[in-house]
Amino acid sequence: MTFTEQMVRSGAQGSRCMDLELTSDQLLFHETTVRFIDAELPMTKVRQLHDDPVGYDRGWLGKAAELGWFAMLVPEEHGGGSVSGAGLLDAVIVAEELGRRMQPGPFLPMNIVAAALAEHASPEQCARVLPGIAGGEVVATWCVSDADGNWDGGAGVIAVATEGGFVLNGSRGYVQDAQSADWLLVVANVGGASAQFLIEASTPGVVVVPLVTLDLSRRLASVSFEDVRVDGSALIGAVGADGALERQLQIALALLCAETVGVLDAMFSITVEYSKDRTAFGRPIGSFQALKHIMADLGLWLETCKAGAVALATAVEQRSAEAAALAHTVAAYVGDVATDIAQECLQIHGGIGYTWEYDLHLLLRRARSNSALYGEPSWHRERLCVAHGL
Amino acid sequence: MTFTEQMVRSGAQGSRCMDLELTSDQLLFHETTVRFIDAELPMTKVRQLHDDPVGYDRGWLGKAAELGWFAMLVPEEHGGGSVSGAGLLDAVIVAEELGRRMQPGPFLPMNIVAAALAEHASPEQCARVLPGIAGGEVVATWCVSDADGNWDGGAGVIAVATEGGFVLNGSRGYVQDAQSADWLLVVANVGGASAQFLIEASTPGVVVVPLVTLDLSRRLASVSFEDVRVDGSALIGAVGADGALERQLQIALALLCAETVGVLDAMFSITVEYSKDRTAFGRPIGSFQALKHIMADLGLWLETCKAGAVALATAVEQRSAEAAALAHTVAAYVGDVATDIAQECLQIHGGIGYTWEYDLHLLLRRARSNSALYGEPSWHRERLCVAHGL
């Protein structure tokens, strides 16, 4: 049975959308998204891109943009717009399917940068890149972590004010799709305070070094800045950008958790189906109580992840007071549980799960990668304590 | 079915001794120990002592001493002696049965104090108390933790040298059987270095305040020292007793882990038997795969605890170089697993495990109490890191 057949049989083909309360417009949007993915990048084609250094095709990106994938967090005056008016709630619909169907490409960073610019950039700065992002002509990414992948509030890149601009030196690590990005939103440090700069990737002194990734559909790179000179218009918002960084992290986590839910749902669904098909000792293995009880627990954890991912997207969309704490809560939980679910799905599959041809390991790779991409569970828990004043 | 009947049926009646390699003398000693306990303090009588402030009977203690329970770590010249010549390896045989049969009394602290005196006290000091300990006429205990139960190397009791002696001020917490002790071996601080003092409990200024305990057969108390004056002969060994404390901790952990193994073995055995007897849905519940698999894991953990407890006792007896690290390793593992085993045994029992009359909760209480009595698993792990130079 192919992956797609399994997905269809397992009912994961859309009907298992994590949000119970989609509007009819959103349901239609979801359907269109699924149809587009299945037509453009089914698993066979996704696998062909695993060895591609960029990881996706620019033409495909443009088509995805036509569906509105990069416009949902962009204001209308800059070519954006969303289905429901609540852009993040639409975006998580796409994110979930990207995970379920193991899609490559810069969906996460493009939307994070779009939101950052929409919220903090001047009209001129917005006009410079937002229409291009919304249209899929411009690829943008967020350079937020230090060289070792840790959150440093910009400390690893020193921006010194010069006449008419800034000079940047330092490095960012684990930057998604820096390989193919046209614009970089760089978190840096100006006189001890955080700030964000929007910099063309082609600026002299910007050096991108690709990394090898566990998730074969994800491209990450180190980016270093060696005397990179930008003019004053590169500074997005004011110096002292901690609030903006927090907000962008929340958006990133909302999208990432939704994506992970899609991954886990696919993984769990094919495992349940496999256990019904596979026989041993004269019975389907799914009739053995030991495996049934494992799957019952996985079902519980998955439902809990879905509940958390929807609640997080809603809280971030509504800028609720609990969004910050909830982001860490959901990310910590989903991050832990993703590993637990992946481990047990592999166990129930047995040998076949160890073969390259079977898709389970691709899902496992993404699930594990997502658990660390915007902070590891233990980091989220520590921040959760801090957020609660401990 | 009574507890004893269950123990007999489950084969825990001696045949499950954790050490596979007992000599014939040791096997006889074990048999005598079991016969003594079953005759003197079976579970019905153990329960009667739960509300007794002392928790055990002095006459019983004397009889236990006749079996050699408190003589195994005492040198022959002071009335001691062991079955095999390797006293600690004999003592863990008793400890295991004390746990399995939920016995009260000061077995642990008496043996720890005996070992400490045998190793560090002068002949005069030994003569003062060791014969009494070996004979069960004198009760001694070790005051090692600070008021909050933490290991402080004596920092919580300040001993100031005066003419001809010392004055002690401070407190020790979680002292076992301080309520009934005649002698206290007190860990204190002399000018910034650790030291141990052997003090009569009746000395003016010694105040014992009993605590309420989770383990209904264990007596713990806080002991405070208010201007307690002792002469120079109270000091055991030299000032700077860190090595002695470490060694005594190892002996304590070897005995405690053996005791916990007995507790866990009893708990597991009655659970396996219960699952064979109890029927539901037309089958013994032990035939359901989900419960079988839980019990298989418990069996593995219990076997591992047994392996660890024997290895630890051997290493401490032989003063092997790895004894220190192994003590923390085994204590951390047994401490964690004791909770896991107790939790699952309760689960498999269902409602009956929640009744006061059923003995399971008594075992659960001791298992949990032992997991913290001489350091919690996380403390042992931290010390393990330190012992390995991290």
Add this chain to the structure above:
Amino acid sequence: MSDTITNTSSDLDAYRQQMRDWLAANLPARDPHAGLRAAHEISAEQLAADRALQKKVYEAGYVGITWPTEYGGQGLSGQHQQIWNEESRAYAVPAPGGIASGVTMGIVAPTLLAHANEEQKRSWLPKILRGDELWVQLLSEPGAGSDLAGILTRATQDGESWILQGTKVWSSGAMSADFGVCLARTDWDAPKHRGLTWFKVPLRDPRVTVRPVREINGSAEFCEEFLDDVVVADDMRIGELNEGWAIANSMLGFERGASRDPGAVRPKGGGIRPIAPDLVEIARSRATLTHGHVRQLIAKAHANDVMHELLTARVVSSITKRISNPSAASYIKLGHGILQPLRACAAMEIAGRTGIAWSADVHAHGETAATNYLNGRIMAIAGGSNQIQRNIISERLLGLPREPNFDTNKPFREVLRTARNWGTKGE
């Protein structure tokens, strides 16, 4: 019952005002720190006083607001009931016998309303509403917990009467109650679900012995009942002969509804849920709040608390909207059953030695941790164990193939024999 009646808002406002006045004049304010009183702590005097107070509330028309008037209710709408719920929150509404009152009103009365015959309902329900009678369930047995249909209590017909013989256990509040609804086996040759019948049993009968069950933590919320040839007339039979299993299922539904912990759902707009305050307190008392390991434990517990709350809301919503089948409620139960023991263990881990001994004089966090540890698996066992929930989830929600079955299709007599001899004939 009467939700279709249209209430004008002025009618409702008037109802609310009248109620407010009555409450202020007649009931004491609620002590927000008072939990439900433990069953074995309720004195006879207290019970009598609470019953008298319930009669007063009943006579004012505030018990059985939505119940049909022919059974002693007020026949009003759900909106009226909602007004009572809101207005009475601040008052010490009487609950005679503590948990016994909850069982009577939340589980037994709805079951009787659904399954008793007309004459029984007219005779029994008004007394219940008035506070004259407290009823509890006689359901589980020492030999039948998870497998409730496997009960062994027998009811033998003797002319117009039935003779009941057997032992029941885990009956909440039975020491305060007057009657029990008792499930008994009336046909031993039918398959196990098809030979069961319900009876009303007087608990003060000399042939009934009610004995509190001392629990692991020393308290006694539950009772064990010995029915020693108790004779009840046939008009004490509830529902049809041998059709008791459907009633049992219906009752279990009411039980789940009654036991849904309202405290688990945060009031809307009530701000951010504080981070595991109990665990934080323990860590603070031990000065370990700065330890990375302890902080991880606290944050993990908090994340589980929040996530389970969100799961609960999702499942309730999806059942209400018929997106999920009602078995999805097992997710909520299993979540509790998995997480509560973990939380109890985490508290003990943070408590360390302070959880194994404490001073008798002062309030000790360790003592609370220890008590919670002893009680920690209750949600994993009572009301359908984790294993039962996992069976339900895997078969009814995930559609996994059923386990082979050894009891539902053969005479119960034979089931008992087979179970005893399991394995000897290669089943």
Add this chain to the structure above:
Amino acid sequence: MSDTITNTSSDLDAYRQQMRDWLAANLPARDPHAGLRAAHEISAEQLAADRALQKKVYEAGYVGITWPTEYGGQGLSGQHQQIWNEESRAYAVPAPGGIASGVTMGIVAPTLLAHANEEQKRSWLPKILRGDELWVQLLSEPGAGSDLAGILTRATQDGESWILQGTKVWSSGAMSADFGVCLARTDWDAPKHRGLTWFKVPLRDPRVTVRPVREINGSAEFCEEFLDDVVVADDMRIGELNEGWAIANSMLGFERGASRDPGAVRPKGGGIRPIAPDLVEIARSRATLTHGHVRQLIAKAHANDVMHELLTARVVSSITKRISNPSAASYIKLGHGILQPLRACAAMEIAGRTGIAWSADVHAHGETAATNYLNGRIMAIAGGSNQIQRNIISERLLGLPREPNFDTNKPFREVLRTARNWGTKGE
């Protein structure tokens, strides 16, 4: 074999000295950092060179030291073998085909010695010892892993020959091997364990396709084999017709023996086992060695390592002394199967982001962690999954009542049909 021979110590000393001289003169020193070469990395040239070297060792009398002389061995005692084990440790003893050599010598050859007939043994075993032939197992199938007796490969008799048809998988080292011992079904109407027979199958036969299986981590240790009407003569049959299951069990015993990781047991007196050096390295590279949470993870992993080592020694000792039955070996296997995944997950937790991406140029601890994570459950699945071990432990060691059985007592044909239709007729 010849352990009863009494060797004088001077004989043995002479043997050792002779061996020392030969080793020093003929074999290169072992590279202590070289692991077993991965199967798909072995070139044809390397394979040929290793075979030539093995022949040299054989001709010197150091392969098959304890084997009977009539099958090409030396007929010497276990003490002689022990001397070889000790003396050769420092040398690069050839293992043609890497794992293929291990399977040939550790699993196939002992199986043949125990179950092949006299003529087969005289003909086949010397070639194996000499390095002329590498043999692997054709055992598991895509549809039969945990339930090995459920294989579907068929052998159909055709005059004096057998025609084999089916697919085998997870054969270690088959890309380097010359022959396979293949389990096939020869009676479809017998219960599943009673219709199985073993055959020797030439892997270079044009009707056999050997295809490496690309694994989750990108490497390819195992192969899949398609047998497309391969014809073998009846004298290629090993053991009696339809009696193959006993041989399979015996072979699985050799497999467990061969796969016992000698590195897991610390040399005696080798000092204190260092604390989880791999995890410490990762934490050091991330500068998190001071984090309380990370220290707990490291210490927990170390404690598990040490405790499993102690368990292993205990179980081996108790089986050897017949205190435990041999099924107790399942404790060791289950321990590995539970702990190795935990350890792999802990490494990833400590690695954090460095475990999801790394520089291609430099050695990265994160890459190692990621590879181990992908491979982490191998011990939980291969060679009898955790679930299989738990069945063994609960039934054979704890004596828990057996599960109902749906396959061992009926014709295999019917088992297949029932499994497909499970639940439709209320099994």
